Amino acid sequence: MLAGRRILLIVSGSVAAYKALELTRLLRRDGAQVMAVLTVGGARFVTKEALAAITGERVHDDLWAAEAEIGHIRLARWPDMVAVVPGSADLIAKMAHGLADDLATCVLLATRAKILLAPAMNPAMWDHAATQRNIAALRSRGVTIAGPANGAMAEPESGPGRLMEPPELLDAIRAALSDGPLKGRHLIVTSGPTHEPIDPVRYIANRASGRQGHAIAAALAALGARVTLVSGPVTQPDPPGVAVVRVETAREMLAACEAALPADGVVCNAAVADWRTARAADQKMKKVPGAVPPPLELALNPDILATLSAAGPQRPRLVVGFAAETEHVIDNAISKRARKGCDWIVANDVSGDVMGGAENAVHLVTEAGVEDWPRMAKEEVARRLAARIAEALA
Numbered sequence: 001m002l003a004g005r006r007i008l009l010i011v012s013g014s015v016a017a018y019k020a021l022e023l024t025r026l027l028r029r030d031g032a033q034v035m036a037v038l039t040v041g042g043a044r045f046v047t048k049e050a051l052a053a054i055t056g057e058r059v060h061d062d063l064w065a066a067e068a069e070i071g072h073i074r075l076a077r078w079p080d081m082v083a084v085v086p087g088s089a090d091l092i093a094k095m096a097h098g099l100a101d102d103l104a105t106c107v108l109l110a111t112r113a114k115i116l117l118a119p120a121m122n123p124a125m126w127d128h129a130a131t132q133r134n135i136a137a138l139r140s141r142g143v144t145i146a147g148p149a150n151g152a153m154a155e156p157e158s159g160p161g162r163l164m165e166p167p168e169l170l171d172a173i174r175a176a177l178s179d180g181p182l183k184g185r186h187l188i189v190t191s192g193p194t195h196e197p198i199d200p201v202r203y204i205a206n207r208a209s210g211r212q213g214h215a216i217a218a219a220l221a222a223l224g225a226r227v228t229l230v231s232g233p234v235t236q237p238d239p240p241g242v243a244v245v246r247v248e249t250a251r252e253m254l255a256a257c258e259a260a261l262p263a264d265g266v267v268c269n270a271a272v273a274d275w276r277t278a279r280a281a282d283q284k285m286k287k288v289p290g291a292v293p294p295p296l297e298l299a300l301n302p303d304i305l306a307t308l309s310a311a312g313p314q315r316p317r318l319v320v321g322f323a324a325e326t327e328h329v330i331d332n333a334i335s336k337r338a339r340k341g342c343d344w345i346v347a348n349d350v351s352g353d354v355m356g357g358a359e360n361a362v363h364l365v366t367e368a369g370v371e372d373w374p375r376m377a378k379e380e381v382a383r384r385l386a387a388r389i390a391e392a393l394a
């Protein structure tokens with residue numbers, strides 16, 4: 001997918017810098033030409049020799065040496081994309097403020113190429129107001145921010161700040177450079193659970209993690225689509241290059257989807273709560289000793305998939321739903337497709353560890369029949385589905 005594309009990789013100081021080597025391997029396997037700039041901090045974690053061996057190019061690490069050979073302006077003009085992997089808090093701050101005191105920052109200031117930044121740092125540094133303001137500034141200037149992911153850090157600590165994994169970074173770079181088959185198309189994806197309030201502190205929810213829906217949004221973007229991801233409360237990082245609208249309730253999710261129309265296609269992956277409380281209490285409900293627990297009166301939520309399938313002239317050309325079933329998976333999916341009026345149903349058996357898990361075994365139910373896909377990673381399900389959507393919308 002990246003044949004002939006030129007990527008200038010800037011490797012800055014973070015223990016995650018070793019992942020830049022694996023990313024380089026994936027980029028080159030994908031056909032890209034990669035050159036690397038190593039900062040002083042980056043060189044504490046990976047060697048110039050390792051980067052040179054894996055890029056097959058001379059590595060630039062010194063502003064004045066580079067001036068003698070190629071010059072930072074020529075280096076800045078060479079790539080289709082400058083990918084900062086990993087981006088340390090310090091380099092991010094310099095980028096946000098336009099500092100240019102070494103080769104990496106001079107190139108970042110001089111380039112007109114797309115810039116992708118994959119932050120990596122300790123969660124406290126990531127959460128700091130200064131970093132968050134720097135990230136917001138870079139995002140508003142069109143820098144694609146990839147990650148960070150949530151999870152365990154090198155120190156015994158966990159939280160947001162982990163560098164995204166190399167295959168995800170490859171997807172993000174492909175998406176940012178894509179003139180793929182979905183270029184010019186707009187797709188809406190719903191993801192995650194919804195939270196339906198009972199009172200200000202309690203809510204009805206389900207086990208959905210958003211992993212499958214977020215992966216679908218990323219895969220569609222990787223094929224060049226403009227993607228609006230309408231997500232319930234999840235801890236997944238925003239997929240790079242995707243516009244994310246965060247909602248809590250089913251009614252908010254429907255309103256956000258309708259506001260995002262028109263679209264060429266929609267993929268309803270969210271595990272929308274079928275019911276909400278009929279009247280959420282304004283104040284925290286108190287338990288009265290000895291009294292009978294209060295009944296929970298429920299009201300039916302709108303069906304987002306059915307509503308979008310029946311949207312008249314605004315109906316997206318391709319409407320795809322999911323079916324979460326614990327028995328009679330295929331029969332239920334076939335009747336669900338008819339009942340909701342959608343074009344395709346991706347059916348899965350959720351009686352195991354699918355909800356919140358990493359893998360999925362699905363059946364694609366279309367007008368033409370039922371296809372059984374083998375069990376695979378949710379990211380792979382997403383890529384296959386995105387490829388099918390691209391064919392259908394071609």
Ligand code: CTP
Pocket residue numbers: 190250268269270271272273274301302303304305306320321322323324325336
């Ligand atoms: N869905 C939706 N809005 C709802 C409920 C479901 O958009 N209020 C969508 C889901 O995103 C999914 C599809 O409908 O694409 C099927 O969801 P599922 O939970 O399997 O089915 P339900 O409609 O909830 O029916 P049931 O629970 O009876 O199986």
